[in-house]
Amino acid sequence: MFGFDNLILGVYLFNFLLILTATYTDIKERIIPHFVIILMLIVNLPLGYYFFGFDAITSFFATLILCLILGVGMGGGDVKMFTALSPLFAAETIYFVPKNILILIGLSALFAAIFPMTKILKNYWKDIVPSSAYLAMLIGIIVSITEIYSIGNTKTILWIYIILSIFISRKIPKYRIISNKLGYITPIYLVGFYLLNPAYFVSENVLISFFVYIGQLSLISLVIYALTGAEISSKKQISDLKEGDIIRDIVTIKENGEVTVENANILKRFKHMIYGEMGKLEGKSLMTDGEGLSDENLELLNKLQNEGKIGGELNVLTTYPFVPFVLVAYCVITLLNMGFINYLVG
Incomplete structure (x- = not known):
């Protein structure tokens, strides 16, 4: 009843509406609703398998692994969204990761920058x-x-x-x-x-x-x-911090109970993260690049402040909702895939 072109167009539009919904919630509340990801998976995995066979399944897991590797600059909701979209773009892959997903991640990051x-x-x-x-x-x-x-x-x-x-x-x-x-x-x-x-x-x-x-x-x-440190940031009271905020400071809790707070640029934070992965740091460090502060992090910071181990303010990076940029990049890629842009320009 429905041809391949009509079916793929319908799936593209369905995912567009889901990303549009996530864009609204990301702007308003800085969250990606679970139902958006669940609906993407319910629709995209079976149809991806129907369109591209087992390549859609391998693309799904390859994209998940890639996004987890890139997770230092990507929130959990973003990882799930890119992974859920991957079966639709399994026609052409690079090391099992869909080429269009790589472009989608790159364009989203470019627009967000x-x-x-x-x-x-x-x-x-x-x-x-x-x-x-x-x-x-x-x-x-x-x-x-x-x-x-x-x-x-x-x-x-x-x-x-x-x-x-x-x-x-x-x-x-x-x-x-x-x-x-x-x-x-x-x-x-x-x-x-x-x-x-x-x-x-x-x-x-x-x-x-x-x-x-x-x-x-x-x-x-x-x-x-x-x-080298020109990131846009502002000071924020610990009591005003929210889940998802990304602090520029590195909060280190040493083994003797001493707590240090260092205002660090992205290079220092990256170096600190690498040293932490290699086990070369003393004590426990709180770094929030990627997903931002969790409820557990907020409880810890409030506890440290109440104990007088840290001051009342931390430097918080000025960030922007990421999903709107994913939406723009998704529109560019789907229009190219459907040939609309080639039609308009030529």
């Missing part, structure tokens, strides 16, 4: 843009010299220096000030370059390349700024 990155840019653009202009000028000068005089094997060294330069500018204020000031002389560099070698300037699109480099370097700077 836009908001915090925008806030970081808003707070630090006076440092990022001039410094990027200086580094773009440096790239332009070195690339032109190496091309004109046929000098090879310099680009790798150059980009290593550039990344190190951005890291150093985060740690050494004087270096940051110097690189920012050098960025303001880039108009002189462009005019001088054109006057010295107008043919090369035009043929190699030096002006366009300069602005492309600024864009690339600004994006790299945003990532490095986020990694």
